[in-house]
Amino acid sequence: xxxxxxxxxxxVGTSLLRxxxxxxxxxxxxxxxxxxxxxxxxxxxxxxxxxxTDDLVSAFAGVDAVVHLAWLIQPSRDxxxxxAVNVDGSRRxxxxxxxxxVPALVYASSVGxxxxxxxxxxxxxxxxxxGIPTSFYSRDKADVEAILDAFEPAHPDMRVVRLRPGLIFKxxxxxxxxxxxxxxxxxxxxxxxxxxxxxxxxxxxRFQGVHSFDVGEAYRLAVVRDVRGAFNxxxxxxxxxxxxxxxxxxRPVPVAPRVLRTVVDASWxxxxxxxxxxxxxxxxxxxxxxxxxxxxxxxxxxxxTAGEALLELIDAMRRGDGLxxxxxxxxxAGPLRVREFLTGVGARSRG
Numbered sequence: 598x599x600x601x602x603x604x605x606x607x608x609v610g611t612s613l614l615r616x617x618x619x620x621x622x623x624x625x626x627x628x629x630x631x632x633x634x635x636x637x638x639x640x641x642x643x644x645x646x647x648x649x650t651d652d653l654v655s656a657f658a659g660v661d662a663v664v665h666l667a668w669l670i671q672p673s674r675d676x677x678x679x680x681a682v683n684v685d686g687s688r689r690x691x692x693x694x695x696x697x698x699v700p701a702l703v704y705a706s707s708v709g710x711x712x713x714x715x716x717x718x719x720x721x722x723x724x725x726x727x728g729i730p731t732s733f734y735s736r737d738k739a740d741v742e743a744i745l746d747a748f749e750p751a752h753p754d755m756r757v758v759r760l761r762p763g764l765i766f767k768x769x770x771x772x773x774x775x776x777x778x779x780x781x782x783x784x785x786x787x788x789x790x791x792x793x794x795x796x797x798x799x800x801x802x803r804f805q806g807v808h809s810f811d812v813g814e815a816y817r818l819a820v821v822r823d824v825r826g827a828f829n830x831x832x833x834x835x836x837x838x839x840x841x842x843x844x845x846x847x848r849p850v851p852v853a854p855r856v857l858r859t860v861v862d863a864s865w866x867x868x869x870x871x872x873x874x875x876x877x878x879x880x881x882x883x884x885x886x887x888x889x890x891x892x893x894x895x896x897x898x899x900x901x902t903a904g905e906a907l908l909e910l911i912d913a914m915r916r917g918d919g920l921x922x923x924x925x926x927x928x929x930a931g932p933l934r935v936r937e938f939l940t941g942v943g944a945r946s947r948g
Contacts, residue, residue, distance in 0.1 A: 612813030714884025
């Protein structure tokens with residue numbers, strides 16, 4: 598079996614390459630990225646391509662499945678660029694897979710595609726995917742789901758799978774995640790349990806996480822098994838203020854969502870950090886997911902808890918861990934990252 602992975606050098610892409618290279622049924626992996634990495638995986642051939650501008654049909658020729666992971670979170674201040682990659686680029690990937698006659702397409706959706714929903718119970722994959730209006734990430738995920746809603750009936754012979762994971766953590770992605778979401782001013786000494794004194798306690802601050810290696814395994818299963826449709830992918834337990842306080846040995850302190858949003862918005866507008874307030878709206882808005890279908894039909898079971906994945910990430914961020922790919926380059930995460938200030942925090946792509 599031959600598998601093409603678009604966006605193969607990021608957090609999930611490197612985990613999927615690891616999972617595929619351990620599978621004896623996979624004969625060749627075509628890793629597609631904008632910048633060729635130094636990193637290597639067994640049976641993996643690298644192809645350099647941009648989903649916005651380059652020919653993808655030839656890269657997909659003869660493959661049995663395409664996994665589409667490519668996505669931009671930064672530059673958060675340049676919506677023309679992020680939308681061109683996220684929405685228009687995704688459409689080009691789908692159309693190229695169809696033109697190349699690829700039998701299976703697996704797309705990286707997200708919990709962020711969901712419309713606002715409950716935090717006191719879990720929803721299945723039938724929950725509406727209208728997104729959170731104030732989050733560009735969520736709007737783009739919802740728009741791509743809508744593209745697939747039209748694409749699937751137009752290509753009934755293609756098996757289409759959508760995975761909707763929660764927040765994805767791993768130590769090897771620590772430096773990349775820090776650059777994407779925290780920026781250069783986050784004090785490294787604070788990235789240690791017992792030195793994080795408080796966590797914000799808000800009623801709807803309840804979210805789900807999962808280790809990237811477990812997500813990579815879910816994508817592998819979606820490639821090799823005869824399944825279709827959407828699958829929620831998340832590990833237990835739910836990460837709420839009480840659980841975060843226990844993990845971090847910190848004290849939950851009540852914070853009004855409006856106050857926290859004002860702080861996030863102001864610091865983003867002042868270019869002190871790269872994350873716009875829509876990410877907070879997303880965290881408070883999206884529902885909790887039921888992953889029963891992934892466990893029963895994919896045969897997927899996470900090997901790590903959500904708490905273990907989060908703690909691994911925090912410890913690795915303190916050390917500056919990463920991988921030898923453009924999105925995950927290790928180190929360089931301290932307060933003296935002059936280049937990031939000169940180019941504008943959140944104004945430049947890292948992927």
